[in-house]
Amino acid sequence: MSQYLNVPFTEKDQAKALGARWDGQTKQWFVPDGISAQPFAQWLQQTHTLQSSLIAPLYLRTSCQPCWRCSKVSRVYCLGASAINDVQYDDDESQPYSNIVENENDLIDVCDLEDIDTRLLPFLNQHASTYRPAFSKTKSSKCWMNHCEHCDAKIGDFFLHSEPGGAFFPMSEDESTITDSIMFEDGNFLFNGGFSF
Numbered sequence: 001m002s003q004y005l006n007v008p009f010t011e012k013d014q015a016k017a018l019g020a021r022w023d024g025q026t027k028q029w030f031v032p033d034g035i036s037a038q039p040f041a042q043w044l045q046q047t048h049t050l051q052s053s054l055i056a057p058l059y060l061r062t063s064c065q066p067c068w069r070c071s072k073v074s075r076v077y078c079l080g081a082s083a084i085n086d087v088q089y090d091d092d093e094s095q096p097y098s099n100i101v102e103n104e105n106d107l108i109d110v111c112d113l114e115d116i117d118t119r120l121l122p123f124l125n126q127h128a129s130t131y132r133p134a135f136s137k138t139k140s141s142k143c144w145m146n147h148c149e150h151c152d153a154k155i156g157d158f159f160l161h162s163e164p165g166g167a168f169f170p171m172s173e174d175e176s177t178i179t180d181s182i183m184f185e186d187g188n189f190l191f192n193g194g195f196s197f
């Protein structure tokens with residue numbers, strides 16, 4: 001089975017030069033059969049590290065945020081789940097324990113997303129192409145970030161989820177620009193990342 005890759009647009013030439021191929025149907029790069037995936041390690045989905053899962057119904061949440069760089073209003077995205085199976089390790093990392101987190105009146109927002117179930121990639125690519133993995137200077141690591149749809153500036157999750165008045169932190173219902181569209185009705189989807197209410 002071909003291995004799908006998580007290649008940011010700006011790194012596509014690099015992936016192509018190494019032999020990655022483009023799947024026009026799923027809009028993803030992949031490692032062709034018979035080629036070692038090792039040179040592509042930086043773009044591989046690290047599914048073995050995924051622990052927690054999003055429990056469907058799963059939503060794509062869309063909101064609006066003024067861009068810090070060009071000042072235009074851009075659409076921004078995050079995943080919303082009805083419940084999360086949150087898996088944590090004790091300090092000695094021996095025993096994982098899990099805990100179902102639910103939000104009675106609203107969805108749980110996924111933020112600081114590091115890795116996501118590959119089954120969601122085609123949907124995200126198609127409906128939220130400005131939300132994709134990028135290098136975050138604040139975190140010194142790669143994570144999913146929104147990008148301004150006008151100037152491609154990275155818009156960090158902190159501004160969207162943790163700043164009062166941010167796209168996913170409206171101060172009142174009237175102020176909210178969040179719309180939810182359903183992605184999957186059922187199923188569990190592994191992820192690595194944080195979440196907020």
Ligand SMILES: [Zn+2]
Nearest residue numbers: 067070148151
């Ligand atoms: Zn912008």
